[in-house]
Every structure is written in C-alpha cells, then in structure tokens.
Amino acid sequence: MLKLVDKVRDNLEAVYSEIADAAAECGRDPGEITVMAVTKTHPAEYITAAVECGILHIGENRVSEGGRKIKELGKDYAVFHAIGVLHRKEVRQALRDFHWLDAVDKIEIIEEIARRKASPQILLEVNTSGEEAKMGFPPDVVLLESVLGRALELELPVQGFLTVGPLCKDLSGQRKAFEDLRVLRDSLETRLSVSLPELSMGMSDDFALAVKEGATTVRLGRRLFGYRETCQVNL
Ligand SMILES: *Cc1c(COP(=O)(O)O)cnc(C)c1O
Secondary structure, three states: OOOHHHHHHHHHHHHHHHHHHHHHHOOOOHHHOEEEEEOOOOOHHHHHHHHHOOOOEEEEOOHHHHHHHHHHHOHHHOEEEEOOOOOHHHHHHHHHHOOEEEEEOOHHHHHHHHHOOOOOEEEEEEOOOOOOOOOOEOOOHHHHHHHHHHHHHOOOOEEEEEOOOOOOOOOHHHHHHHHHHHHHHHHHHHHHOOOOOEEEOOOOOOHHHHHHOOOOEEEEOHHHHOOOOOOOOOO
C-alpha cells in the first residue's frame, strides 16, 4: 500500500501540472496560485501529510473539528483557514484557533470579530450561483460595498472573496460563477479604492477553470486525499 504522504505527493504533482497548463493558457504565472488542502472529515495525519508535501495552507470547514486537530498539531504548524459557515457563537473559538476566516457571510460576524478586538485575515463568501442551499452574501455590488465599507471602518483586513461553484454537470455554470466573482471584485476595488487581491475559488472538479478566471487559491480535498465518507460541502 502506498503511504498517505506518497499518495498526496503524486496527486499534488498532477494538480500542479494542471494548474501550470491552465495558467499558461491565460498568461498567468502559476507561482501566484496557492493550493489549499481541505482536510475536513480526515484525521490530523492528513494535515501532516499535506504539510510534508510542501502545502502551507490548510482548510477546515467546521470550527470544532478543525480546532481539535489544530490543538493536536499546534497553531504554528500551518496556516489554518476556516472555510465553512461560521455561527456567531463560534467566532471566539475560530479566532483562537484559525489564522484566516474565509467564509464570513454576515455583517453580524464582522461586528463580532471587531468586538473581540481581533484582526484575523478575512474573506467574504459570496453565493455566486444563487442556490438556496449555499451560504454567502448575494452577489450584489451595492450590498457588498456597504459590507466592505463597514469592515474598513472597523479596520478589519478583508483580503478578498471565496465562492463555491454551482453543482452542475457541465462546467460552464462553474466558470460563469468564477468569472462573476472576479468581475464583482474588480468593480468593488474601483468603487472603494481598495485592494482585494484574494479570490478563493475552485475545488477538486473545477480548479483549472477557476485558475483561468483568476483564482489565487484553489481548495482541494478529494483530489489530494481521495473520497470522503461523508460529503459535506460548506453546510
Ligand atoms: C469540502 C470543501 C472543499 C473541497 O472539496 P473537494 O471537492 O473535496 O475538493 C472546498 N471548499 C469548501 C468550502 C469545502 O467545504
């Protein structure tokens, strides 16, 4: 049996080569794209395996589950991102354990972060597909302008946006969602004269498309580690 770390290394090599191809196609430098390993449902050894393969950024979508593993490994072991929905009562623990909150989707969460005088790196989640089951702010430029305005007022470091592409068989829907997020980001940068460099978009089935639409981080679970027994996506 192939050791976990060897399996992850092989999978990662194939991922990097797909990223390089996608980047070449649109004239981007593949070095500006970060691979985040999403280790939800897996034990802490999966984080260790990813880090041993050179991955720095780890995504967990439940604060309590991720927090347990982070406690086991130490907060300095990697850069930990909370990528799932965040409830107000979880903010305290999330701030303690995670470096980045990547799925902030309510103004009350922004207020709560500020109230606790914390300044984690923040991404706002946007529901680009409009699917009801998905979390995130609606892709409304006026609304997002006011949310970002409030975050600026509170001096919170919002770095950009995260989205989960729509569930559909043909990939044109995903590509459109990623394109929409980039266009939205560009117009918010202009309207507010701020820099919002991070676009976290693309998962195991659609990361090459996301790269073509400007992703700076792709979030990969199955593609690195194989299938999960439970399929929780951001719920
Ligand atoms: C689970 C999850 C991922 C990774 O999904 P895969 O399809 O396994 O690559 C990425 N982002 C979020 C928000 C997730 O919940």
